[in-house]
Amino acid sequence: MRIECPFCGPRDASEFAYYGDAKRRPETSGSDVSRQLYEAVYLRDNPAGRHEDLWYHGGGCRSWLRVTRDTRTHEIFGATFAAGEPS
Amino acid sequence: MRYSFLNLAWQALRGHRDWQPAWRDAAPRPHYDIIIIGGGGHGLATAYYLAKEHGIKNVAVLEKGYIGSGNSGRNTTIIRSNYLLPGNEAFYEWSMKLWEGLEQELNYNAMVSQRGVLNLYHSDAQRDAFARRGNAMILAGAGAELLDAAAVRRILPMLDFDNARFPIRGGLLQRRGGTARHDAVVWGYARGASDRGVDIIQNCEVTGFLREGRRVVGVETTRGRIGARKMGLAVAGSSSRVAALADLKLPIESHVLQAFVSEAIKPFIPGVVTFGAGHFYISQSDKGGLVFGGDIDGYNSYAQRGNLPTVEDVCEGGMALMPAIGRLRILRSWGGLVDMSMDGSPIIDKTPVDGLYLNAGWCYGGFKATPASGWCFAHLLARDEPHPVTAAYRLDRFETGHIIDEKGQGAQPNLH
Numbered sequence A: 001m002r003i004e005c006p007f008c009g010p011r012d013a014s015e016f017a018y019y020g021d022a023k024r025r026p027e028t029s030g031s032d033v034s035r036q037l038y039e040a041v042y043l044r045d046n047p048a049g050r051h052e053d054l055w056y057h058g059g060g061c062r063s064w065l066r067v068t069r070d071t072r073t074h075e076i077f078g079a080t081f082a083a084g085e086p087s
Numbered sequence B: 001m002r003y004s005f006l007n008l009a010w011q012a013l014r015g016h017r018d019w020q021p022a023w024r025d026a027a028p029r030p031h032y033d034i035i036i037i038g039g040g041g042h043g044l045a046t047a048y049y050l051a052k053e054h055g056i057k058n059v060a061v062l063e064k065g066y067i068g069s070g071n072s073g074r075n076t077t078i079i080r081s082n083y084l085l086p087g088n089e090a091f092y093e094w095s096m097k098l099w100e101g102l103e104q105e106l107n108y109n110a111m112v113s114q115r116g117v118l119n120l121y122h123s124d125a126q127r128d129a130f131a132r133r134g135n136a137m138i139l140a141g142a143g144a145e146l147l148d149a150a151a152v153r154r155i156l157p158m159l160d161f162d163n164a165r166f167p168i169r170g171g172l173l174q175r176r177g178g179t180a181r182h183d184a185v186v187w188g189y190a191r192g193a194s195d196r197g198v199d200i201i202q203n204c205e206v207t208g209f210l211r212e213g214r215r216v217v218g219v220e221t222t223r224g225r226i227g228a229r230k231m232g233l234a235v236a237g238s239s240s241r242v243a244a245l246a247d248l249k250l251p252i253e254s255h256v257l258q259a260f261v262s263e264a265i266k267p268f269i270p271g272v273v274t275f276g277a278g279h280f281y282i283s284q285s286d287k288g289g290l291v292f293g294g295d296i297d298g299y300n301s302y303a304q305r306g307n308l309p310t311v312e313d314v315c316e317g318g319m320a321l322m323p324a325i326g327r328l329r330i331l332r333s334w335g336g337l338v339d340m341s342m343d344g345s346p347i348i349d350k351t352p353v354d355g356l357y358l359n360a361g362w363c364y365g366g367f368k369a370t371p372a373s374g375w376c377f378a379h380l381l382a383r384d385e386p387h388p389v390t391a392a393y394r395l396d397r398f399e400t401g402h403i404i405d406e407k408g409q410g411a412q413p414n415l416h
């Protein structure tokens, strides 16, 4: 696998560390917090197909990236900065 | 047919013309008492024990491909019961006891070989951790021996004991651990289940559940609708996909684990050895090939194949441990879809959907669990209560905080 890092360009996947599903964590306020946190921490969609991954480019620019990838083929469709474009 | 020396000799004289298929390739009937989804070792063992121990014979095992085409036929066949935590150790030790009697039980040669599993340690801290784990094993009746470097050297003289970075200080040995022939385990359970009336139905993928209110009452499959009172899910890496058909979201990620086999050489490695400083484990098959593997690739995958950085990493681990294998050629490598749970331990439990039961979360280590997983899942399906050794394998443990995290890594499946 090769990930197209928005800062460094295309790099081998071995430069990156995988965190997991890039789904955003829930707000930690409101009445249902413990249930929401349980779901966010422990439950996974785990789809066969398109998946939004979080990868850390430790061997490069050290950015967190949001990578769209097909879990059936490992095809990578694109990567963006997880925190949004740097200003 | 029961296999014996006598009928083997008889068949040999007749040129092996009269052997019958070991099990029936059945066509689906409209309704069963219990349907097991997934024809791997776990599903087939479950059906076998349902028929044998609980007298429930109106059972079908539905397999989307051919039986044993999942992880049951892809693993590195290591069996052991060297766990630390109380929630795990009693279960894996029960499995080891079942392995010890399996061939007599099934009248099938599963090639169970208790050649020993040795986990190496490389530092004082690691030795202390292994001593603690060994004590837990001894308390559970599993047996364990803490070896120093000299004792390890007597078993495995070719290891790189004086490695500059990770010198080998000793190891934790479970003599009762070893390997078994994975396909034979699948076929043996299939034969035993089929003989007792279980229908084994291949090329039959479950594509949906039939619902009545909060209950599931059957499945949609590529071979039509089939009704059942209860359904047990044992589909390993496909657990999330099949559970999603019943609107369930599981604490599981699917990952790829690779394995490798080398060309055959003369006897070199007597048992199973694991490197304690990286993730590398190796044994030698009866044909002479070295069978080895390491970490999962580490990203969600349904591809049943991995990538090269992991291949390199595994081979580096092997070279650090036993440089003598450096000139061997690798014959094959392959990948399997492992069901990584959030604490690294499995789940055998009812689900919130009435009539649907779950057997999943085996991570990269469920082959050794096959007999006890089948035994305990059958118990749950037949009696609607957990078997005592799987009482901790609850689906709701992540919500209640009763996780069983052998490695202490938290909800990060690629670290377990």
Ligand SMILES: Cc1cc2nc3c(=O)[nH]c(=O)nc-3n(C[C@H](O)[C@H](O)[C@H](O)COP(=O)(O)OP(=O)(O)OC[C@H]3O[C@@H](n4cnc5c(N)ncnc54)[C@H](O)[C@@H]3O)c2cc1C
Residues within 6 Å of the ligand: B037, B038, B039, B040, B041, B042, B043, B062, B063, B064, B065, B066, B067, B068, B069, B070, B071, B072, B073, B074, B075, B076, B077, B078, B079, B204, B205, B206, B207, B234, B235, B236, B237, B238, B242, B257, B258, B259, B293, B334, B335, B336, B337, B338, B362, B363, B364, B365, B366, B367, B368, B369
């Ligand atoms: C490379 C590798 C090495 C391993 N090494 C070891 C080891 O040394 N020791 C150890 O203890 N464990 C090991 N494991 C883990 C072990 O192989 C598994 O945990 C175990 O075999 C799981 O058995 P199972 O019966 O649950 O799953 P499987 O054998 O995977 O069976 C599940 C079946 O379900 C079927 N299925 C999926 N979806 C559907 C559907 N919708 N409808 C119908 N059927 C469906 C699949 O086709 C499959 O045949 C290893 C795994 C891998 C991949």
